[in-house]
Amino acid sequence: MKPWILGLTGGIGSGKSAVAQCFIERGVHLVDADHAARWVVEPGRPALAKIVEHFGEQVLQADGQLDRTALRQRVFADPAERRWLEALLHPLIGVEISQYLARAESPYAILVSPLLIESGQHRMTQRVLLVDAPEQLQIERTMVRDQSSSEQVEAILKAQASREERLRHAHDVLSNDRDLGWLQNEVERLHHFYLTLKGGQA
Known part of the structure; x- marks a missing residue:
């Protein structure tokens, strides 16, 4: 079941x-939405490429990881940018969460x-x-x-x-x-x- x-x-x-x-x-079995939000923007995942394409290289750290602070500053200042980012990430985070929850073996x-x-x-x-x-x-x-x-x-x-x-x-x-x-x-x-x-x- x-x-x-x-x-x-x-x-x-x-x-x-x-x-x-x-x-x-x-x-x-427990999944943390904050962790899922981090997984979807890891290097090599499609979301990160789209974010860089939209906001430019300034939102990347030298090692290719997302620079959250830089991104946060961009979207907090501009509600339209925040909505763009949420529209990209929320569905992906949802999928990530669903896949993880589907593996649960607890009742x-x-x-x-x-x-x-x-x-x-x-x-x-x-x-x-x-x-x-x-x-x-x-x-x-x-x-x-x-x-x-x-x-x-x-x-x-x-x-x-x-x-x-x-x-x-x-x-x-x-x-x-x-x-x-x-x-x-x-x-x-x-x-x-x-x-x-x-x-x-x-």
């Missing part, structure tokens, strides 16, 4: 990675994506688990992790789907505001529940 797909999302600093790791330890598989809702990737899933945390805690965690200022973190929070929007799409919400032991128990509980589901629906 084909595994059903659980979408795992949450704002920056909510603890998505810790939750994802807990599921991996339970043998759940359900997980797609982790910070932009699950915004990118429309939630349409590839049968159920959505939102990792939620109080905004102040998200800001503190991210500042520690990325050595960034609270202004930088708040700017990222604003760019991501609003919390209300994410909660509206979520079937399950895991409030990650306690310690790791508690988190692991919650994942264990959800995992057992997910194993009883057919096609992701109770």
